[in-house]
Structures are given as C-alpha cells and as structure tokens.
Amino acid sequence: MKALLRSLSLLGALLVLGSQAAQAADCTKAATQAEMNACASQTLTQSDADLNATYMAYRDKLDRARQNELREVQLAWLKYRDLSCRFESAASAGGSVAATVRQTCLAEKTRQRTDELKALAGCQEGDVACVR
Template identity: 45%
Template sequence: MMVNRTITAPILGLALLAAASGVADAQDDGTECSRNAETTAEMQSCADEALAQVDSQLNDIYDAIIQRLDSDGADRLRRAQRAWIAFRDAECRFQGLAAEGGSMNPVIVTECLASLTARRFDDLEAYLNCEEGDVSCVPLAPLE
C-alpha cells in the first residue's frame, strides 16, 4: 500500500504538536520544575517527579482503604487496582502513539501516567469520604 507522504507528514506534524501542547498544559501545574523545563530531558525529569509523587500518594490511600476492608473487599480492590493499572498503562501507551519513536514520547506517556494516577487517587479518596447512607460507596470499617 502506498502512502501519500505529502499528506501524511503534515498530519503527523499536527498530531505531534497537539500531543506536545497537551503535555505542556498538563505540566503547567504551578511547580517550579515544570515552569523552568526547557529541554526534553528536563521535561522528562519533571514528569518523572510528578509521577513519583502522585504514585506515592495513591499507594498511601490504597493502603488506608485496604486496612478498612474485610478480606473479600480487599481482594476485590486488589483485582480492580491491577485491572486499572493495566488500563492506565495501555491508555498512556496509546496517547503517546503520535510521538512513537520520538524524544517527546516518554514525556507524553509519563505525563499521562501521572494524570491518570491523580484521577485514580481522587476516586479512591472519595471512598474515604462517603456520607453515611450513600449506597454507591464502598463499605469501609470504621476507624478505631
């Protein structure tokens, strides 16, 4: 199959520009690191730092919830978390597709991982802040 390179190159260029601008927007979180990043290596370092921070927060809240679940609930959360991690990783590899093989790909993927991990943190945090009687919440044992 023959591809018309005069059409493909501009489309790929636009896709890379859109992906890079999405990363720039995601990194504009007010941290000194992201505001001062000028090179791809610096952007990657900022992305790695953001991911490590939010991943640590996610692990802390996950552990807090596990401690408040019975064994069946804990097993269900473990299975859900494993499935979520597989989804997150696949989704971020997909989001980096436009920059596959380029220097921005790891930045895009890492920023995506940080963003989705932050969303998962918010979801898990909501379980700890359910109002009594909310049947959409996970039943957690009361704190002792």
C-alpha cells in the same frame, strides 16, 4: 497475576531510580527535553506515591474479602492505565517528547484514580448514595 505484581514492583523501582535524577531538575525552569522528561518522571513518581498511600489507607478500612476485591480492581486499573496511555501517546513514539507525553498521561490518570479512591474511602457505612 504474580508476574504482573513482579512487573509492578520492577516498575516502582525504576520510577524511584528515575526520580532521583528528576529531583535535581528545577521544573519551573525546565527548558530542555531532558529536563522536561525528568520533571514528568518526578511528577509521575509523586502521583504514584500519593496513589499508593491512598490505596493502603482505604484498603486497611476494609474486611479481607473487600481487600481482595480492591486488589483485583486495582490490578485491572493499572493494566488499563498503562495500555490507555500507551495508546494515547503512540503518536509521539520514537520522538524526544515521547517520555514526557506518556508520563504526563500516566500521572494524570493516577491522580484521577487517587481521587476516586479518596471518594470511596470517604463513604460512610449505610450511605446508599455513595458508591462503595
């Protein structure tokens, strides 16, 4: 698990470095594959930042045992997301569009997870209709 956490930290650092180049691109006018790749990277970086903020806010509302459970779920979800997007983008592997396809998949799944966590965070204590 420590290796996975280190890998996630490294991935985050790489995304930040990649996003610096992406911020220079005007994504509304992206015409080249390199520009589209940079914009996809920028979108993924923003999606990851939104997810991390939502995750931390939700985690802070939980007791220690539930925080640990949430961390385990989140680590499993990250592995699922990455493997799923690798599978879904396999057809473009080796092509110039591969990075855009994979990063778009990662960003979409990340946005979906952010929405899931927001819904969980919005549950009121005792509301049995709300999945906690």
